[in-house]
Amino acid sequence: MPANVAFTCVTRTAGTETFNLPDPNPGSVTVILIPGSYHGVSGTYNCTPATAAVGCSAAVAADGLTVSAGDTWTFTPNDANARVMDSSDADYVSYGWWIHKSENDATYTASAFVDEKGTVAPASGLDGLNGTATYRGGAARKYALASSTGGTNDAGHFTARATLEAKFTTNDGTDNATNATTVTIDNFIGADGESRDWSVKLSWSPIADTGGVGATTEGTVWTIGGDAAGADGQWSGTLRNNGTDGVPKVATGTFYSTYGQRGKMVGAFGANKQ
Secondary structure, three states, rough: OOOHHEOOOOOOEEEEEEOOOOOOOOOOOEEEEEEEEOOOOOEEEEEEEOOOOOOEEEEEOOOOEOOOOEEEEEEEEEEOOOOOOOOOOOOOEEEEEEEEEEOOOOEEEOOOOOOOEOOEEEEEOHOOOEEEEEEEEEEEEEEOOOOOOOOEEEEEEEEEEEEEEEEOOOOOOOOOOEEEEEEEEEEEOOOOOOOOEEEEEEEEEEEEEOOOEEOOOOOEEEEEEEEOOEEEEEEEEEOOOOOOOOEEEEEEEEEEEEEEOOOOEEEEEEEEOO
């Protein structure tokens, strides 16, 4: 990858950099030595030019170098025990929340999102599966909760744990879907960094053959200190990226929940198959 190759002596950001054998050359020098780094590991590049009189070259761009294909290149690290760091992953899914303030500061609108980058494959063939799968990950959101005793209200953004349980084909009689899933959000950390004795249950919802989890309009129950509010709110999600066993490896979704007239929250989650 061009962005992983760097030469210490190159300062330009475009064009071609050429490296030549010494002139005059006693004939015994056949390798050009160039200090630099590979994937962040410092060392020396060794280039044996295909044509001695032409030397070696590298195409320079703002995001890195591409060495000449016709020459022979090797890299020797300064530290034999140095290890190359993993390259960044261009294929991934993400989740989060956003808030918009009106121009006159009179109103605020909060919502959540999920997104994918690169080529994260959609799920497929889920109607042919049989069994269960568990997914665990995190959740993030915005919330507002009024005090029930006239004390200080609680509001801000927080993080939590997300656990998704999926059933494929078989049914336990509690729902009418061949494939179905539920999500539990717990281990809340509030805006002040302190834990909250909350949990939110996202009700059983059907899973389509291609991984979509349909939106539900009475699908969440917010519990505070063991006291559950009435079912309200809604949620939807998606299972993605089938594994070798045909079971999706990633789950994401968004949700909205209320706690009677006192509380509201909106958020998103992402989880990996366990």
